[in-house]
Amino acid sequence: MRKLLLHLDTSPMASVFDRIVAYDGGADEVLSYAGVCVDAVRDLVHGAIFTRGPKDLHNTAIFISGTDMTAGEQLLDAVQRTFFGPMRVSVMLDSNGSNTTAVAAVARLLQVVGDVRGRRAIVVAGTGPVGTRAAGLLARAGANVAITSRHADEAGRVAAHIRERFGGVVESIVVTDVSQLAAALGGAELLLNAVPPLGIEGVDVTDSAADRNGVKTFGALGVGTFKMKVHKRCVAKLFERSDLVLDAESIGEVARELMQPSPAPPSVPPPG
Amino acid sequence: MRKLLLHLDTSPMASVFDRIVAYDGGADEVLSYAGVCVDAVRDLVHGAIFTRGPKDLHNTAIFISGTDMTAGEQLLDAVQRTFFGPMRVSVMLDSNGSNTTAVAAVARLLQVVGDVRGRRAIVVAGTGPVGTRAAGLLARAGANVAITSRHADEAGRVAAHIRERFGGVVESIVVTDVSQLAAALGGAELLLNAVPPLGIEGVDVTDSAADRNGVKTFGALGVGTFKMKVHKRCVAKLFERSDLVLDAESIGEVARELMQPSPAPPSVPPPG
Amino acid sequence: MRKLLLHLDTSPMASVFDRIVAYDGGADEVLSYAGVCVDAVRDLVHGAIFTRGPKDLHNTAIFISGTDMTAGEQLLDAVQRTFFGPMRVSVMLDSNGSNTTAVAAVARLLQVVGDVRGRRAIVVAGTGPVGTRAAGLLARAGANVAITSRHADEAGRVAAHIRERFGGVVESIVVTDVSQLAAALGGAELLLNAVPPLGIEGVDVTDSAADRNGVKTFGALGVGTFKMKVHKRCVAKLFERSDLVLDAESIGEVARELMQPSPAPPSVPPPG
Numbered sequence: 001m002r003k004l005l006l007h008l009d010t011s012p013m014a015s016v017f018d019r020i021v022a023y024d025g026g027a028d029e030v031l032s033y034a035g036v037c038v039d040a041v042r043d044l045v046h047g048a049i050f051t052r053g054p055k056d057l058h059n060t061a062i063f064i065s066g067t068d069m070t071a072g073e074q075l076l077d078a079v080q081r082t083f084f085g086p087m088r089v090s091v092m093l094d095s096n097g098s099n100t101t102a103v104a105a106v107a108r109l110l111q112v113v114g115d116v117r118g119r120r121a122i123v124v125a126g127t128g129p130v131g132t133r134a135a136g137l138l139a140r141a142g143a144n145v146a147i148t149s150r151h152a153d154e155a156g157r158v159a160a161h162i163r164e165r166f167g168g169v170v171e172s173i174v175v176t177d178v179s180q181l182a183a184a185l186g187g188a189e190l191l192l193n194a195v196p197p198l199g200i201e202g203v204d205v206t207d208s209a210a211d212r213n214g215v216k217t218f219g220a221l222g223v224g225t226f227k228m229k230v231h232k233r234c235v236a237k238l239f240e241r242s243d244l245v246l247d248a249e250s251i252g253e254v255a256r257e258l259m260q261p262s263p264a265p266p267s268v269p270p271p272g
Numbered sequence: 273m274r275k276l277l278l279h280l281d282t283s284p285m286a287s288v289f290d291r292i293v294a295y296d297g298g299a300d301e302v303l304s305y306a307g308v309c310v311d312a313v314r315d316l317v318h319g320a321i322f323t324r325g326p327k328d329l330h331n332t333a334i335f336i337s338g339t340d341m342t343a344g345e346q347l348l349d350a351v352q353r354t355f356f357g358p359m360r361v362s363v364m365l366d367s368n369g370s371n372t373t374a375v376a377a378v379a380r381l382l383q384v385v386g387d388v389r390g391r392r393a394i395v396v397a398g399t400g401p402v403g404t405r406a407a408g409l410l411a412r413a414g415a416n417v418a419i420t421s422r423h424a425d426e427a428g429r430v431a432a433h434i435r436e437r438f439g440g441v442v443e444s445i446v447v448t449d450v451s452q453l454a455a456a457l458g459g460a461e462l463l464l465n466a467v468p469p470l471g472i473e474g475v476d477v478t479d480s481a482a483d484r485n486g487v488k489t490f491g492a493l494g495v496g497t498f499k500m501k502v503h504k505r506c507v508a509k510l511f512e513r514s515d516l517v518l519d520a521e522s523i524g525e526v527a528r529e530l531m532q533p534s535p536a537p538p539s540v541p542p543p544g
Numbered sequence: 545m546r547k548l549l550l551h552l553d554t555s556p557m558a559s560v561f562d563r564i565v566a567y568d569g570g571a572d573e574v575l576s577y578a579g580v581c582v583d584a585v586r587d588l589v590h591g592a593i594f595t596r597g598p599k600d601l602h603n604t605a606i607f608i609s610g611t612d613m614t615a616g617e618q619l620l621d622a623v624q625r626t627f628f629g630p631m632r633v634s635v636m637l638d639s640n641g642s643n644t645t646a647v648a649a650v651a652r653l654l655q656v657v658g659d660v661r662g663r664r665a666i667v668v669a670g671t672g673p674v675g676t677r678a679a680g681l682l683a684r685a686g687a688n689v690a691i692t693s694r695h696a697d698e699a700g701r702v703a704a705h706i707r708e709r710f711g712g713v714v715e716s717i718v719v720t721d722v723s724q725l726a727a728a729l730g731g732a733e734l735l736l737n738a739v740p741p742l743g744i745e746g747v748d749v750t751d752s753a754a755d756r757n758g759v760k761t762f763g764a765l766g767v768g769t770f771k772m773k774v775h776k777r778c779v780a781k782l783f784e785r786s787d788l789v790l791d792a793e794s795i796g797e798v799a800r801e802l803m804q805p806s807p808a809p810p811s812v813p814p815p816g
Contacts, residue, residue: 002295006288013584016550016591019575020604023546024595031291031304032575040285047288051296051500060292228595274567278560303563303576312557319560323568323772332564 001059002028003239006048008036008075010066010095018065018094021228025235027061037071041078054086054242061238062091069095069129080245090244092234092251095129097227099251100234102133104227105192107255109218110141112209113190117142121190122173124148124181127158131194133248135159138192139168140249148175148184166248191217230255273331274300275511278320280308280347282338282367290337290366293500297507299333309343313350326358326514333510334363341367341401352517362510364518367401369499371523372506374405376499377464379527381490382413384481385462389414393462394445396420396453399430403466405520407431410464411440412521420447420456438520463489502527545603546572547783550592552580552619554610554639562609562638565772569779571605581615585622598630598786605782606635613639613673624789634788636778636795639673641771643795644778646677648771649736651799653762654685656753657734661686665734666717668692668725671702675738677792679703682736683712684793692719692728710792735761774799 005027009015014032022030033044048060064075072095079091094100110116116138123135126147139145139162147162147170149155155172162170173184185191193207207219234246234254244250277299281287286304294302305316320332336347344367351363366372382388388410395407398419411417411434419434419442421427427444434442445456457463465479479491506518506526516522549571553559558576566574577588592604608619616639623635638644654660660682667679670691683689683706691706691714693699699716706714717728729735737751751763778790778798788794 004292004295013577013580013588016575016588017595018591020548020591020595023548023573029295029302029573031288033285036285044285044288047290047292050496051289051292224594276564276567301567301574303560305557308557316557316560319562319564322768323561323564 001052001056004028004060005030005235005238006044006060006062006089007032008041008044008062008064008079009034010036010064010068010071010075015065017097018063021231022063022235025232026239027235036066036075038074038078041075042082045079045082048089049083049087057086057089057242058239060089060242061235062089063235063238064091064093064095066095067129069098069132071095076245076247086242089242090238090240090246092238092244092246094231094234094246094251097231098129098133099246099248100231101130101223101227102137102194103248103251103255104223104230105130105194105218106134106137106141107230107252107259108209108223108226109138109190109192111259112218113216115142116190118144119190120144120146120188121192122146122148122185122188124191124193126172126194127151127154128194132158132162134192134194135170136162136166136168137248137252138190139163139170140166142168143190145170146173146184146188147171148173148181150174150176185215188215191215193217193219226255226258229258233258273324273328276300276332277302277507277510278316278332278334278361279304280313280316280334280336280351281306282308282336282340282343282347287337289369290335293503294335294507297504298511299507308338308347310346310350313347314354317351317354320361321355321359329358329361329514330511332361332514333507334361335507335510336363336365336367338367339401341370341404343367348517348519358514361514362512362516362518364506364510364516364523366503366506366518366523369503370401370405371518371520372503373402373495373499374409374466375520375523375527376495376502377402377466377490378406378409378413379502379524379531380495380498381410381462381464381481381488383531384490385488387414388462390416391462392416392418392460393464394418394420394457394460396463396465398444398466399423399426400466404430404434406464406466407442408434408438408440409520409524410462411435411442412438414440415462417442418445418456418460419443420445420453422446422448457487460487463487465489465491498527498530501530505530545596545600548572548604549574549779549782550588550604550606550633551576552585552588552606552608552623553578554580554608554612554615554619559609561641562607565775566607566779569776570783571779580610580619582618582622585619586626589623589626592633593627593631601630601633601786602783604633604786605779606633607779607782608635608637608639610639611673613642613676615639620789620791630786633786634782634784634790636782636788636790638775638778638790638795641775642673642677643790643792644775645674645767645771646681646738647792647795647799648767648774649674649738649762650678650681650685651774651796651803652767652770653682653734653736653753655803656762657760659686660734662688663734664688664690664732665736666690666692666729666732668735668737670716670738671695671698672738675736676702676706678736678738679714680706680710680712681792681796682734683707683714684710686712687734689714690717690728690732691715692717692725694718694720729759732759735759737761737763770799770802773802777802 014034121143159172207217286306393415431444479489558578665687671693703716751761
């Protein structure tokens, strides 16, 4: 029985990126739908859960993507509300690559700096899809997080949304020019640049633990290889059971499994 | 050479259900098109019949679906008019699962009650896609069929359409509340409930030969397993030759083949 | 690693023809997008080039189709501008089958008549997608080409576009009725009919070196089998490397390879 991934994309064209990674992650066929809104979810999900018997449902899974993270969260919610009892399949949310990229970036950051509890971390462009997930994961790990945005209203709203979703300390800082960013960085030990920067000199989206004036800086794009590994491993896991929900936290666990060193081979070969 | 199923869906999103069953029925690849109208058929079908030589055309087939049975019938007609000589592929119509579900329900009913010639059968909600196909198949088997509907105009129109398509006796009954249904059931021996009921107490869409006040009741959803078996077998048959047209009657024949017991093994093993 | 063909179609429905030939040509999966305009290219191509490492990128390729050749040319240009350094995949343009059909027709013509330098060739309906490509290939081979059209403005514009793209001699002739065509044919030795004719008696779209009143006539549809062979071989070649650009001229080279006789087996079998 083939492994079928139902790909629900909120954007007008289904993500090529996510389709290719789905194939490389182990899906046999990817059934892509573009422009998916909440109203369409019920029929699409019924098609996924009513076609194969409960014991075969781990061969079907759902992947939610698109450029709009909020729309993706709404789809994830609608998908889960359509499930009942054993009539369900595993589902993953990764709108705009936000979860896998944020998980990879934060995992790399934690690997380098260790315990972040009580330490001040700035997420630049923290209102975008990758930024919100990264900020949430850092807050969950105990950091005092601040997200920057050019718009006061948006910054406050997004920070509240992150606190509600992940808990922890997340504040917002309005940054309209470089001088304000310098002030905002006061006291920060960690800086994660979630998207190509808005003209911030000396901060690079590909930074990976660079030291810039005493602030350790990380860029979301500096973790591309690990992000791909996490993404593909997550797709593979979707087909191992029918009740997985892969969102920021659970994708974070997949990343931790991947970072653990393989067990050393036994020093004495087994007899025989 | 891969078995390719061209999936033409009249609805805005191609049915997930039909795509998954197509894979499970043996299609190697499913090429789905949504929002297909009659005007688009010619180019789509030309793509199917002009790409492989006549002797290989049994590896390509067409599956028509969507929520609107009338639109599906029009596509089937347009598809067949595009064929010429050996330039044709097998084609199946199953808008809304109507044919496979109706065939499975009626096959189950005939299996239980035997000959229905001259017996009165009521199809509740008989103007929907499953109801019209079930009513037609029962009329074709010789039953005196009545379909119920809440709307007089629609009921009469649909009954005429069924008689024209399937022959036999099909009348319509307007039922706007439960008391009228009770009257309508007078003299009926068989009741098939084609969709979740409109508040009819004591009749269940999952009934399978339940006896309710002397009327044997059947529900379309009580035959899900057999419906899936019929659906998958039909998809497999599409790729056995290039001139099959699978609609209600021919799908009914597939169901009968599936219900026949396998031939007993020879009592004496062949010598040698 | 599966061979994935990203199929970008400028028409509202992705070509069934091109999807099927893609599978038969060796693509493992075809990812089709319809209604693709230049604005959408960047994200689609990024998905193709950022998902697999440079050494694996030959397993991904792009195929551009649709009924509008100009739109297809614009997509090809936009696709190539998105590539950078080793981040690129092979790409083929065949809007409306124009390149493969024109290449096959012209290859057949050259095979029959040999050197066309300085000879007068008429391409009937030369402003359509197949006609423009065929006229260009003939001009490139040295023929004095004239394309016919019913509209003076269009004919002149298209002839100029062909000269700019392919070089050589291409003029336009306005033909609004049969008598004008007869005059236009004066002095012509070769006639290629690129689409079903507009009422020209005695010229058939399936002609293959027919002799009609001293003019050798060729029809685009007389080369269907060879066109399919060229088309499939081109798809296969896309996956051999990551830097191929298959347009009229390079597809012409593929056709020439296919027309060459296989090398004779050695007359003396190798010892041993």
